[in-house]
Amino acid sequence: MDHSLDTCSAADFLLSDEFVSHQLEPTPETALLWDAWLASNPPNLAEWNRAVYLLESIRQGLHQYAGKVISEEAIEGLLARIRGTNQRQAAPVRRIGYPRWAAAAVVVLLSGLLAYWWLGRQGSQSYYTTRMADVRNAFTERVNQTNAVETIVLSDSSVVKLAPGSRISFKPSFDAASREVYLSGEADFKVSRDVRRPFLVYANEVVTRVLGTQFTVRAFDAEAKVLVNVSSGQVSVSKDQGIVDSGKPQSASGLLLLPNQQAVFSRQSEEFSKSIVPEPRVVGTAARKPSFEYDAVPVGQVIRDMEEAYGISVLYNKEQLKNCELSASLKTETFEEKLRVICTTINADYQKLDGQVVIHGGDCR
Template sequence: MQTDYDHFSSADFLTDDFFVSHQLAPTSESTAFWEAWVVEHPQEQWQQAVSLLAAIRLGLDEYAQTHLPEETIRQLLIRIQQTNAQQSKVEGPVARFAWIKWVAAASVVLAIGVGIWWQTKEDVTPYQSRLATLTKTFSEKVNTTDQPQLIRLPDQSVVSLNPNSRLSYPIDFGQKNRLVYLAGEATFSVTKDPHKPFLVLANELVTKVVGTKFSIRAFSKEDQIRVQVLSGQVSVYRDQTNPSRVQQKGVLLLPNQQVVFTRETDQFDKSLVNQPLVIRTPGRLKQSAAFVYNETPISQVLKEVKEAYGIDILYNKEALVDCQLTSSMDGLSFDQKLTIICKTVGATYDIIDGQVVINGGNCQ
């Protein structure tokens, strides 16, 4: 009697001898049967079973364990070993061609059904591991050129994907949440939606925003992950899905701030970006020459610099209450502006935790 596969789960398929035999060593008869069956029946559980078996055969046991009992995996490994032994007895290039053909087919199934591109088990990256656990179909963009590639997401957010980088997102992106996966480097201009935060999972970090512009560099072979904020604010925190990791507080980043996460030490280092940029022009400066001062109180100068760059500047207001500045700083960098201000009042400055601290100074 023919087996009724209509209500089989993926686990049921993987304990069925006819299904497993076809996946490991297809015949013309089994191929004809399954090609006809998938046309007329739901494919979700069948395709997941194909993906799970392909993952086990390629060595991705960790993914299989999220869906199958250990005993089922053990029995499948035995079947795979037996099939490999039989195929090794086939002479000439036929066996090699059969193996290459199977790997190619398995790779396509994994990329479409499970969401993983694979090389060897030792090379598995956090990006690959995350995609391997997805149960939904996803879209992946890969930049193989030597120029940034613009990608417009379904919510109209724009991503500039750098060379040698990958970006993936579920096909239902934006319907319930806005979640993307990054391997490499990209700059995000996120459409504001307070009801659906935008999450970027890149290596071990999660970057969460509502609407802003920021960049992430997270190559799997680099020891550090860098997140820089160009406008708005983002929170960056350690992915807590791995229970072996120590729970850590997130880091809040404002414009012109960055955080560098060192993967080896599992530590965050918050600072300013190397070249802070003007993010807004203060009201007074819109009506006059930018950063041009004539006996202007230092308190006003520091306020306008803070507003222009979005960077907090801490100083002793009482000590500098009588200080004034006469200087043209238009066109100068953030560091150059601070240097002129500090020389004028006889002070120095430090960058601590992504903000400026002015030390000393006295105009009394």
């Protein structure tokens, strides 16, 4: 497999005949080639996965999402290839042969060994201790050695709820430029808004930056992942670049998280992934909260209510579902249960991707 693929973006893959041919009509030969490339843990694996999903979205008629990545002309070209494939295959079924399963097993085994080695290496190192050694100014440290959550009020009135077995360091009085804290373990932050001074949380290799919001950070030394979960407002997360010559912390570009979204940072691959939190909560104000009572209401309106209440984007084929209606009471259902009712009603299914929901299919004619 050509190693130039290691620098390809999702758009590059979608415009690659080699990639599209394998996705539409895989053969044992192409499966072996792509399995070998995937087993090499390429740096742009997330882009490959995104391209796979985008191609499937185009197949399902969800062009608006793919339109953010490639041109309308390119989408039309892919649709023509998909139609041609469908005509050649009366009942297309994608099968994964033994070589693919074998390659997948090797990947899982190698990943497990890497995780074991990495966690063992972490036992002799502490990111928190190393990072704090680089801080020139005096910080106050609080360690929660109890079995209950400890509440800490900072000098700017921000509130930290420190989980058992966790520790946090902060300045007794924040300076005029920024508000910085260092965390080892897990804590929930309710940050007082100050547009002049961003609030920075350094936790393992991740920097979380906010102006004023509520979020949770989990970053224990012994764990291979860092989790940032947003309850309200918006948060940016990026990889910590350490201390530069000027003595000021620097951070690289990362992800922007909105309410009910979370980011997971793999300390092995040093990559972020974004998703919806396990149990989304209503984030809209009481005045704008939908009633979730429907009597022959267009599904498009129901989906808009979901987006407004939970702050989560829902992508779907508007033309395909324009005649769909819903009659149901969804007042007590969770976000996930609401989605299931909607999709069952319109004969569709859904997928959560990159902090969004994508509804596939549906037919109400």
